[in-house]
Amino acid sequence: MGALHAGHGSLIDRARAASASVAVSIFVNPIQFNQPDDYTRYPRPMDADLAFCAARGVDAVFAPPVEQMYPRPQTAYVEVGRVGDHLEGRFRPGHFRGVATVVLKLFQIVRPDRAWFGEKDAQQLAVIRRMVEDFNVPVEIVGVATVREPDGLALSSRNQHLNAQERAIAPLLYTALRASQQCIASGQTAASAVKRAALDVLAADPRMQVEYLEIADEAEMQPVEMIAGPVRVAAAVWLGRTRLIDNIRC
Amino acid sequence: MGALHAGHGSLIDRARAASASVAVSIFVNPIQFNQPDDYTRYPRPMDADLAFCAARGVDAVFAPPVEQMYPRPQTAYVEVGRVGDHLEGRFRPGHFRGVATVVLKLFQIVRPDRAWFGEKDAQQLAVIRRMVEDFNVPVEIVGVATVREPDGLALSSRNQHLNAQERAIAPLLYTALRASQQCIASGQTAASAVKRAALDVLAADPRMQVEYLEIADEAEMQPVEMIAGPVRVAAAVWLGRTRLIDNIRC
Numbered sequence: 001m002g003a004l005h006a007g008h009g010s011l012i013d014r015a016r017a018a019s020a021s022v023a024v025s026i027f028v029n030p031i032q033f034n035q036p037d038d039y040t041r042y043p044r045p046m047d048a049d050l051a052f053c054a055a056r057g058v059d060a061v062f063a064p065p066v067e068q069m070y071p072r073p074q075t076a077y078v079e080v081g082r083v084g085d086h087l088e089g090r091f092r093p094g095h096f097r098g099v100a101t102v103v104l105k106l107f108q109i110v111r112p113d114r115a116w117f118g119e120k121d122a123q124q125l126a127v128i129r130r131m132v133e134d135f136n137v138p139v140e141i142v143g144v145a146t147v148r149e150p151d152g153l154a155l156s157s158r159n160q161h162l163n164a165q166e167r168a169i170a171p172l173l174y175t176a177l178r179a180s181q182q183c184i185a186s187g188q189t190a191a192s193a194v195k196r197a198a199l200d201v202l203a204a205d206p207r208m209q210v211e212y213l214e215i216a217d218e219a220e221m222q223p224v225e226m227i228a229g230p231v232r233v234a235a236a237v238w239l240g241r242t243r244l245i246d247n248i249r250c
Numbered sequence: 251m252g253a254l255h256a257g258h259g260s261l262i263d264r265a266r267a268a269s270a271s272v273a274v275s276i277f278v279n280p281i282q283f284n285q286p287d288d289y290t291r292y293p294r295p296m297d298a299d300l301a302f303c304a305a306r307g308v309d310a311v312f313a314p315p316v317e318q319m320y321p322r323p324q325t326a327y328v329e330v331g332r333v334g335d336h337l338e339g340r341f342r343p344g345h346f347r348g349v350a351t352v353v354l355k356l357f358q359i360v361r362p363d364r365a366w367f368g369e370k371d372a373q374q375l376a377v378i379r380r381m382v383e384d385f386n387v388p389v390e391i392v393g394v395a396t397v398r399e400p401d402g403l404a405l406s407s408r409n410q411h412l413n414a415q416e417r418a419i420a421p422l423l424y425t426a427l428r429a430s431q432q433c434i435a436s437g438q439t440a441a442s443a444v445k446r447a448a449l450d451v452l453a454a455d456p457r458m459q460v461e462y463l464e465i466a467d468e469a470e471m472q473p474v475e476m477i478a479g480p481v482r483v484a485a486a487v488w489l490g491r492t493r494l495i496d497n498i499r500c
Contacts, residue, residue, distance in 0.1 A: 076384035081325035
């Protein structure tokens with residue numbers, strides 16, 4: 001969706017190292033926004049993005065106008081199924097339907113051999129992996145680790161909406177996720193106790209409004225009550241008008 | 251779906267004349283059947299189908315086992331939107347979702363340049379055309395005219411379920427559709443009057459149980475009340491345990 005930062009840079013670098021040609025799509029996709037305000041506010045620094053891509057050796061940027069991607073109102077959509085039911089899907093109705101639909105369209109147009117996605121959007125990655133498998137789309141999906149600021153805040157195009165005070169407390173989200181990770185590492189298997197460890201950290205600052213904090217299996221993003229294998233602890237918090245998400249593998 | 255007849259033969263011949271290589275998919279797709287009985291009864295004469303394809307110069311037949319197409323329960327589906335709402339869609343809930351999903355999968359696996367579909371399933375053709383456009387699938391869809399018996403009955407794998415008496419009256423369906431076509435040709439623009447012309451024909455034999463008879467625009471298969479351009483008159487009738495569909499362009 002553009003507004004490229006070092007997180008996207010890491011995707012490009014991984015693609016560049018593995019591929020003869022690298023294409024980047026830049027498209028702020030209207031059908032995945034469930035809040036018109038979020039769509040309008042989403043940054044679109046196209047000149048900077050193109051320079052960013054050029055500097056990293058990208059061969060092609062696909063940045064279509066909205067009318068080219070949606071020449072008329074979309075009729076067919078990807079129905080993503082249960083992978084999109086919880087976490088983000090619960091609080092952003094229609095979001096993954098819009099994401100999966102535009103990613104399928106982009107794959108059909110660009111026809112890449114491989115595509116790189118950030119683990120920052122872990123549920124999006126799970127939705128896309130499952131769609132590609134279920135529809136036999138001939139694209140290999142590669143997940144890439146989240147890039148963070150030195151204080152732990154996950155890079156996001158939305159971070160620029162934070163004011164100085166909000167920015168100062170934003171790393172608390174990652175601190176909370178690490179607390180849950182440590183809780184699991186120390187042997188705790190009850191999801192409720194692991195969640196409490198993270199929520200206790202977030203409770204330290206009342207400006208952090210938790211929308212959800214959930215523990216889910218990686219493949220289908222279903223909430224678990226007992227932790228018996230690899231899981232993602234994922235959360236969404238509001239800081240003023242800005243919504244931050246992050247997750248950690250445990 | 252196999253049980254190949256001269257209607258499929260006409261698709262193959264058209265493909266053969268236009269292409270360097272021709273592949274035929276034969277797969278009775280469980281997720282598009284809304285009645286388990288219909289799925290079980292659907293004929294699967296694989297040896298005859300393979301001979302049929304060989305005789306027509308087909309280069310490859312893709313006939314996967316069900317477990318290969320659906321190695322686990324399908325999660326992601328194609329949501330076809332309003333093109334699938336009426337006619338067949340109204341009486342076969344989930345049918346077009348299953349059709350569109352398997353066709354998308356087949357397109358991703360086989361990756362044809364062009365694909366031929368019969369106009370006998372006019373709404374299916376409209377659903378697939380719209381899905382391909384909406385998802386930017388790089389396949390050109392070609393519709394092929396319905397092949398009929400000398401008495402007008404549209405060829406269908408399900409015709410073999412008709413007993414001799416049912417087979418004798420089955421052509422009444424096409425007679426009815428032609429009556430509506432003549433009604434439109436003579437200047438009638440009210441859909442209700444055009445439908446009545448066809449229903450009067452079907453009423454001649456009480457064994458013909460009409461499920462629907464509808465007049466719809468070709469692109470989106472939405473029922474129309476006034477006829478102002480090209481339309482499809484489409485119907486489904488039950489003859490005993492067998493369901494027949496047919497349509498005519500007007």
